[in-house]
Amino acid sequence: MIAALRPDAWDFPLFLHVLGAVLLFGGSASLAVLSIAGLRIPEHAVLLRVLAFRTTLIVVWPAYLVMRVGAQWILSREGLEDNSPGWVGVGFIVSDAGVVVLLLLTLLGWLARRRPRAGTWFAGLSVLYLVALGVAWFAMSAKPG
Amino acid sequence: MLFLPVTGAFLFLGGVVVAWVLGIAAALRKRPSEIALLLGLTGTAAAAIGLGLLLSIVFGLWLVFDLDQYDLWDGWVIAALVMWALSGALGGTAGRRDKETRLFAERLAAEADVPSNELVARVRDPVALSLNIASSLLGFAILAIMIWKPGVGG
Numbered sequence: 001m002i003a004a005l006r007p008d009a010w011d012f013p014l015f016l017h018v019l020g021a022v023l024l025f026g027g028s029a030s031l032a033v034l035s036i037a038g039l040r041i042p043e044h045a046v047l048l049r050v051l052a053f054r055t056t057l058i059v060v061w062p063a064y065l066v067m068r069v070g071a072q073w074i075l076s077r078e079g080l081e082d083n084s085p086g087w088v089g090v091g092f093i094v095s096d097a098g099v100v101v102l103l104l105l106t107l108l109g110w111l112a113r114r115r116p117r118a119g120t121w122f123a124g125l126s127v128l129y130l131v132a133l134g135v136a137w138f139a140m141s142a143k144p145g
Numbered sequence: 146m147l148f149l150p151v152t153g154a155f156l157f158l159g160g161v162v163v164a165w166v167l168g169i170a171a172a173l174r175k176r177p178s179e180i181a182l183l184l185g186l187t188g189t190a191a192a193a194i195g196l197g198l199l200l201s202i203v204f205g206l207w208l209v210f211d212l213d214q215y216d217l218w219d220g221w222v223i224a225a226l227v228m229w230a231l232s233g234a235l236g237g238t239a240g241r242r243d244k245e246t247r248l249f250a251e252r253l254a255a256e257a258d259v260p261s262n263e264l265v266a267r268v269r270d271p272v273a274l275s276l277n278i279a280s281s282l283l284g285f286a287i288l289a290i291m292i293w294k295p296g297v298g299g
Contacts, residue, residue: 141151
């Protein structure tokens, strides 16, 4: 219903936002897979932690930027900047708090190249971030309330 | 109502991203045990892709039947269905080639774990790479079609 009523001018910003969100989800899932494997397979732990750190820089951060720019663009097109509904608020909380989480993941990923203990924290935080992204995609698509 | 097909799309395309991250990492390694490990981890991505494809088709069609303004015979719906089938078929074929490469890498790892030119060639197999690229592009093109819905007035 909403899609049928949506003006064509909203399509590209929405595509950009969803594309960024999908890449961010995939990138974050990669971090979780690599870092958990790093905890379970000690003989390859260093390689897996290095790959997780590089994925944070090469995939996750650019995806976050695409998602966030697309979000702000579609929000301004829809005129929801001053009067946004609750589901938009959930998206803002997850995306803006996500900057802090991504900064922490970057720091932990960098430390984890030499300190295995940081790898444990990295794995836990990447799983938590994945759950937060799941909450955001529920809010964005189900639009509760 | 949108949540379930969107979940399908996120699992499908998110799984594709994970598979690319692990596949590229494997293609840049030389030791068989490392290649086997990274290709083995793509199993998680394959499971997400399979579940995502299933959820997206079941609940996507449900959405089409449920909303009066869309019809199964709309051009964009047919295009999305054809692309969905092609993406799954191409990805499945590439996945079988990647699985053979992983088994070969595991065999080499169990023997001496010494770099092998044949394994490096297999992990960078242009046929599997082309199939994976085509399958992924089709997946992202479906996402674009879902948003633009060509032919539907806006």
